[in-house]
Amino acid sequence: MDPFLIGQQVVNGLILGAIYGLIAVGYTMVYGIMGMINFAHGEVYMIAAYLTAIFLALLASFGVDSVPVVLFLTLLGTVAFTALHGWAVERVAYRPLGRSTRLAPLISAIGISLVLQNYLRLSQGARTQGVPPLLEGVIRIPAEGAGGHFVQITYIQVMIVIMALAGMGVLTWLIQATSLGRACRATQQDRVMAELLGVDTGRIISVVFVLGAAMAGVAGVLVTLNYGSFDFFIGFVTGIKAFTAAVLGGIGSLPGAMLGGLVLGLSESFFSGFVNTDYKDVFAFAILIGVLIFRPSGLMGSPEVEKV
Amino acid sequence: MGLKRMGVVALLVAVVTGLVSGAMAAEAIKIGVGGPMTGAYAAFGEQLWRGAEQAAKDINAAGGIGGRQILLSKGDDACEPKQALAVANRFVDVDGVTAVVGHFCSSSTMPASEIYADAGVLQITPASTNPQVTDRRIETLFRTCGRDDQQGMVGAEFVVKRLKAQRVAILHDKDTYGMGLAEAMKAHLHKLGGKEVLYEGLTRGEKDFNALVTKLKSVGADAVYFGGLHNEAGPLVRQMREQGLKAPLISGDGIMSKDFLLAAGGPQFVEGVYMTFGADPRRMAEGREVVSRFRGAGYEPEGYTLYAYATMQAIAAAVKATGSTEGTVLAKWLHDQKAVDTVMGPKSWDAKGDLHLSPYVIYRWTDKGEYEEMP
Numbered sequence: 001m002d003p004f005l006i007g008q009q010v011v012n013g014l015i016l017g018a019i020y021g022l023i024a025v026g027y028t029m030v031y032g033i034m035g036m037i038n039f040a041h042g043e044v045y046m047i048a049a050y051l052t053a054i055f056l057a058l059l060a061s062f063g064v065d066s067v068p069v070v071l072f073l074t075l076l077g078t079v080a081f082t083a084l085h086g087w088a089v090e091r092v093a094y095r096p097l098g099r100s101t102r103l104a105p106l107i108s109a110i111g112i113s114l115v116l117q118n119y120l121r122l123s124q125g126a127r128t129q130g131v132p133p134l135l136e137g138v139i140r141i142p143a144e145g146a147g148g149h150f151v152q153i154t155y156i157q158v159m160i161v162i163m164a165l166a167g168m169g170v171l172t173w174l175i176q177a178t179s180l181g182r183a184c185r186a187t188q189q190d191r192v193m194a195e196l197l198g199v200d201t202g203r204i205i206s207v208v209f210v211l212g213a214a215m216a217g218v219a220g221v222l223v224t225l226n227y228g229s230f231d232f233f234i235g236f237v238t239g240i241k242a243f244t245a246a247v248l249g250g251i252g253s254l255p256g257a258m259l260g261g262l263v264l265g266l267s268e269s270f271f272s273g274f275v276n277t278d279y280k281d282v283f284a285f286a287i288l289i290g291v292l293i294f295r296p297s298g299l300m301g302s303p304e305v306e307k308v
Numbered sequence: 309m310g311l312k313r314m315g316v317v318a319l320l321v322a323v324v325t326g327l328v329s330g331a332m333a334a335e336a337i338k339i340g341v342g343g344p345m346t347g348a349y350a351a352f353g354e355q356l357w358r359g360a361e362q363a364a365k366d367i368n369a370a371g372g373i374g375g376r377q378i379l380l381s382k383g384d385d386a387c388e389p390k391q392a393l394a395v396a397n398r399f400v401d402v403d404g405v406t407a408v409v410g411h412f413c414s415s416s417t418m419p420a421s422e423i424y425a426d427a428g429v430l431q432i433t434p435a436s437t438n439p440q441v442t443d444r445r446i447e448t449l450f451r452t453c454g455r456d457d458q459q460g461m462v463g464a465e466f467v468v469k470r471l472k473a474q475r476v477a478i479l480h481d482k483d484t485y486g487m488g489l490a491e492a493m494k495a496h497l498h499k500l501g502g503k504e505v506l507y508e509g510l511t512r513g514e515k516d517f518n519a520l521v522t523k524l525k526s527v528g529a530d531a532v533y534f535g536g537l538h539n540e541a542g543p544l545v546r547q548m549r550e551q552g553l554k555a556p557l558i559s560g561d562g563i564m565s566k567d568f569l570l571a572a573g574g575p576q577f578v579e580g581v582y583m584t585f586g587a588d589p590r591r592m593a594e595g596r597e598v599v600s601r602f603r604g605a606g607y608e609p610e611g612y613t614l615y616a617y618a619t620m621q622a623i624a625a626a627v628k629a630t631g632s633t634e635g636t637v638l639a640k641w642l643h644d645q646k647a648v649d650t651v652m653g654p655k656s657w658d659a660k661g662d663l664h665l666s667p668y669v670i671y672r673w674t675d676k677g678e679y680e681e682m683p
Contacts, residue, residue: 005526008551012518019516126350128539130570138550154550227515227543228573231348237513272519273526277508278482280519 007151017265018164022219023242024257026212032252042239048220086213250301340399342410347386359616392416414438415484434615454666460492473531481536490535542571575677618650
């Protein structure tokens with residue numbers, strides 16, 4: 001087996017995994033705090049793709065053509081707007097139902113997901129949209145490798161890896177080392193007790209939704225720049241995969257989400273590359289089932305402790 | 309409850325149709341147009357709808373069919389078999405259509421056709437190319453496009469004889485149309501003495517095919533045939549080019565839309581992409597006037613637009629000649645005709661409902677983002 005091909009599949013899997021991981025973070029954080037799945041999360045990622053195209057077009061019309069500046073402003077603008085969407089999802093779908101059964105917000109989140117999808121379809125059209133390549137160029141090892149005997153990574157893909165690492169770093173620092181993070185962890189452990197001790201848990205839940213949506217926003221920008229095209233339906237498939245990654249890694253665990261993403265991305269990539277593309281999803285889900293049989297709470301999840 | 313509600317609906321429909329027919333001199337002839345009007349494949353639905361709508365408008369302006377106006381009913385199947393069934397039931401039970409133009413995706417056309425056949429409603433698809441569509445021998449089902457076994461044959465001939473490819477990889481999207489086309493291509497490749505180096509299916513709706521592209525490189529593919537639609541073909545060819553795989557990509561009528569360019573992300577990625585499609589109907593003498601009417605309205609009648617127009621003309625011709633709205637009567641007339649004049653020239657059908665003549669030609673995408681017929 002050609003070592004370059006194995007190397008290339010590792011790169012392919014890492015990129016895919018980093019994207020899954022970035023989106024999985026949103027699922028895992030909301031679950032960690034509230035014990036509920038946010039089914040509208042995939043749509044936030046989809047909206048980020050549209051926002052990316054809008055910001056790129058806006059910046060181009062203002063004559064901004066420095067690539068780093070465009071990238072920075074697009075990321076900033078998109079993340080700001082998706083964060084707002086995350087906040088709104090919590091306000092509309094979760095908060096009014098806080099006292100009802102656990103399943104009610106789940107259904108309302110699915111409702112929000114449908115609303116967002118169709119809102120985008122009606123306002124932006126159902127057809128595939130695209131953005132022109134912003135950052136072109138590849139790193140090839142070895143540089144003069146010909147005929148497939150090289151491992152390559154594009155600049156955008158390098159950015160995906162860097163942003164995924166940076167995003168995880170910032171989030172981990174936020175949760176582990178700040179007072180806000182302490183309040184998050186307290187809310188996660190025992191919401192009622194945290195409330196009794198003066199933590200504004202409503203605000204914490206908002207913050208978690210905003211953070212998760214911001215990460216999905218980052219993923220949306222990077223994916224759009226990487227693949228160049230999107231439509232109003234991309235949130236669905238990617239959302240399901242990211243959710244799988246979150247469960248695989250142990251839902252509720254931050255590093256677990258990233259690990260789950262990477263495991264999923266790499267296993268898809270390797271199965272597709274060396275066995276058969278038709279059944280790559282079957283294989284990915286077989287891994288999920290296997291992991292859940294032996295570790296019911298996922299790779300890095302902590303077992304559910306029965307609260308007395 | 310259910311019955312009561314249905315009764316109310318039926319009453320409402322009766323009132324509405326009563327109003328509509330009252331408003332017109334003679335009762336209108338209802339024709340359903342079914343296709344992916346929304347969803348990822350909406351570009352194709354638009355082609356179908358625009359073509360059928362313009363044809364109905366033109367026929368109505370010329371006095372309708374024997375004095376009766378055409379009334380169109382739009383059905384959105386989103387290229388989903390389940391939704392196609394719902395659309396078909398609505399056309400038959402609620403709208404009471406005389407004939408149906410559609411559907412687009414073979415995987416929608418086939419389940420829907422069972423309902424039309426049971427109801428004795430004439431169905432002509434302008435775009436479903438899977439052989440099984442007509443091979444099931446439904447008497448009231450026709451098509452105004454070619455078949456994938458013809459298309460796959462032309463594709464295979466092109467790959468072997470023109471491109472002189474030795475190591476052909478065949479991919480598909482696991483859907484009725486895409487897989488059918490890939491199967492047809494594979495069969496003809498074998499007939500020509502070739503053998504594929506890879507035959508695999510990707511997943512509709514995904515964007516990342518990098519692992520598959522790396523695999524294409526590893527098997528040393530010098531031509532890649534793809535059975536599927538532009539939403540997946542676009543990212544696929546882009547990732548091939550990004551990974552330095554310069555092998556040509558050959559596909560069928562599923563990428564016959566400018567949306568392929570968008571899905572690929574720019575004209576620099578589509579060079580070296582070929583596709584099979586019928587000879588461009590926009591260049592036929594019969595269609596010149598209609599094409600200019602489309603362009604006057606700001607719409608470029610690409611892809612299957614004129615096929616839908618021709619389909620509507622065929623339905624109108626059958627209704628006019630027989631004076632009937634019975635599916636079986638209309639079907640018999642269409643089967644018996646030597647030539648029905650359409651915007652795409654005279655058309656006639658064999659016993660299965662396939663066109664007697666439906667030649668495929670090869671188109672090439674250029675680095676300008678345009679496609680052109682190969683000389």
